[in-house]
Amino acid sequence: MSLHVTIAAPFRHTRKEHLKKNEIVYYLAFDRKWMTIEQANQLLARAAEEGLIVYEGDMIKPGFDISSIDIPLGFKPSSSIFERSDPYQELLNRIVKATGKELTALVSEMNTLIRDGFDGNLRPEAAVVILARKYTVPFEDVLPVLRDHVLKKD
Numbered sequence: 433m434s435l436h437v438t439i440a441a442p443f444r445h446t447r448k449e450h451l452k453k454n455e456i457v458y459y460l461a462f463d464r465k466w467m468t469i470e471q472a473n474q475l476l477a478r479a480a481e482e483g484l485i486v487y488e489g490d491m492i493k494p495g496f497d498i499s500s501i502d503i504p505l506g507f508k509p510s511s512s513i514f515e516r517s518d519p520y521q522e523l524l525n526r527i528v529k530a531t532g533k534e535l536t537a538l539v540s541e542m543n544t545l546i547r548d549g550f551d552g553n554l555r556p557e558a559a560v561v562i563l564a565r566k567y568t569v570p571f572e573d574v575l576p577v578l579r580d581h582v583l584k585k586d
Contacts (some may be wrong), residue, residue, distance in 0.1 A: 450493045492545075523564055523571055557581060
């Protein structure tokens with residue numbers, strides 16, 4: 433969520449719906465001193481990949497409702513905003529937490545499903561979604577990222 437807050441901050445602070453890329457970089461790197469110019473550019477690239485910002489010509493607008501984001505007083509993003517989360521591992525961890533099963537047991541069950549249920553013709557990303565559905569663990573939020581991950585492997 434801190435990525436959302438970090439992206440929303442320049443728009444909320446300037447009270448503008450559209451900003452140029454250099455205005456956002458300036459805000460992140462010089463005004464707030466949260467990161468370097470290179471890190472700010474990496475952050476914008478990642479935000480674009482995840483649909484958090486949308487380019488309209490040379491202007492950028494947020495891809496989400498920034499008014500729904502609370503920016504805490506004294507907020508400073510942690511270095512975790514530069515780390516990409518693995519949706520596959522995240523969903524596995526959710527299932528472990530919901531079921532109380534060991535991770536190794538869950539992975540074994542998933543491998544059995546792939547091998548026996550689908551003759552090895554099922555990707556792990558799909559198998560983990562099937563397990564999430566079996567154990568009624570919410571997975572809808574990571575489904576688009578998992579789908580993109582599978583399509584990039586082709």
